[in-house]
Amino acid sequence: MSHSLSQAVMFATLSTGFCFSTAAQADFVKDSKANLELRNFYFNRDFRQDGAAQSKQDEWAQGFLLRYESGYTAGTIGLGVDAIGLLGLKLDSSPDRAGSGLLPRGRSAPREAADDYSELGLTAKFKASSSVLKVGTLLPKLPTTLANDSRLLPQTFQGAHLNSTEFAGLTLDAGRLTQVSIRDSSNSEDMTVTTGSARRIVASTTSDEFDFAGASYKWNDQLTTGYNYGKLDNLYDQHLVNLTYLLPITTGQALKTDLRYGRSEDDGRSNVDNRALGALFTYSLGGHAFGLGYxxxxxxxxxAYIGGTDAFLVNFVQIGDFANADERSWQARYDYNFASIGVPGLTFMTRYLSGDNISLANGSEGKEWERNTDIAYVIQDGPLKNLGVKWRNATVRSTNFGNDLDENRLIVSYSLALW
Structure with a gap:
């Protein structure tokens, strides 16, 4: 359940809203929308290295995601409320195959997956001009905090987030997160920093304060730059800068440049010390896109980034992030959109990444590579409009650290607008 403070704020907002005139209530209701997403998820991961503690993870589950967004009451400060209801149901699992991230798993033997789990998130929102403050359950999509939605149900946070677009081209964000509910849990808990033997991050605490601020400026239709700051109290400070530039070449051809740099340092109770540089260049030609990344x-x-979230890195992919100590990595990627030959909704992606120079604690060098393939189709019209099917395949191999694995995910989703 969402934090009690969030619920109190929401109910106070609703109570205040009921005091407004009928005209004020009209926008609150008229501009509201609700959506139900059904997500059927099959996950299979086969561990290939010698001596693996578990031979495979193999689970199947059904998710229900109900989202509601109200409009705003009239007045200088408009009031509104958002809500999200999440329910996950086990369809197939066993103790020797659990742990895929689809379902919560018991802490004591035999560590069975739960039959079901659920979460209710409530968010009060306040709008003045082109600025919106949200307090309660949040699913941030910011460079410093990218809530993960790669399994059955999304990761959620508790906190406050102010977003402002008062000035043309300029987007400002600021706020604080206090708790996280990971993607296979109903519980809110303190936040951690992502660790791992090859990452070499040592942290002696968790944190219930993550402060963030950022600015993004769109100079024109081609160029956007941004700066973001994040501080996970007692664990790390982080500064991120990025630039994207789209260079039109001729009709149907363009070159996109995506540059990112991050500086992360410890904040008292960790040893975080990292500089991350990334560049991704994508050339598009009709339905084709060819990418090269470093x-x-x-x-x-x-x-360093909050445990369970996605990392703001060009080489963060299906399994790995290629962000271990001293690691260098390359990426080659190809995408094709079949809409260019008259089949809208059908897309294909494949990529290959290779990383080396990983500095391991025992003094040896680690290496790794990963290959991904995605094929997705979303029905565009007719009685099954918005029904989507996606197959995701990955292969990972490493030297001197990590897991060797083959993975397949099959996701069938259906999105229905309720109003």
Whole structure:
């Protein structure tokens, strides 16, 4: 359940809203919308290295995601409320195959997956001009905090987030997160920093304060730059800068440049020390897109980010993030959109990444590579409009650290607008 403070704020907002005139209530109701997403998820991961503690993870589950967004009451400060209801149901699992991230798992033997789990998130929102403050359950999509939605149900946070677009081209964000509910849990808990033997990050505490602020400016239709700051109290401070530039070449052709740099340092109770440089260049030609990426870690540790979230890195992919201590990695990617030949909704992606120079604690060098393939189709019209099917395949191999694995995910989703 969402934090009691969030619920109190929401109910206070609703109570205040009921005092407004009928005209004020009209926008609150008229501009509201609700959506139900059904997500059927099959996950299979086969561990290939010798001596693996578990031979495979193999689970199947059904998710229900109900989202509601109200409009705003009239007045200088408009009031509104958002809500999200999440329910996950086990369809197939066993103790020797659990742990895929689809379902919560018991802490004591035999560590069975739960039959079901659920979460209710409530958010009060306040709007003045082009600025919106949200308090309660949040699913942030910011460079410093990218809530993960790669399994049955999304990761959620508790906190406050102010977003402002008062000035043309300029987007400002600021706020604080206090608790996290990971993707296979109903419980809110303190936040951690991502660790791992090859990342070499040592942290002696968790944190219930993550402060963030950022600015993004769109100079024109081609160029956007941004700066973001994040501080996970007692664990790390982080500064991120990024630039994207789209260069039109001719009709149907363009070159996109995506540059990112991050500096992360410890905040008292960790050893975080990292500089992360990334560049991704994508050339598009009709329905084709060809990408080349490079990423370099330096400093005493790998890249730091909140545990369970996605990392703001060009080489963060299906399984790995290629962000271990001193790691260098390359990416080659190809995408094709079949809409260019008259089949809208059908897309294909494949990529290959290779990383080396990983500084391991025992003094040896680690290496790794990963290959991904995605095929997805979303029905565009007719009685099954918005029904989507996606197959995701990954292969990972490593030297001197980590897991060797083959993975397949099959996701069938259906999104229905309720109003």
């Amino acid at each position: 990423q370099k870690m330096s400093g005493d540790t790998g890249f």
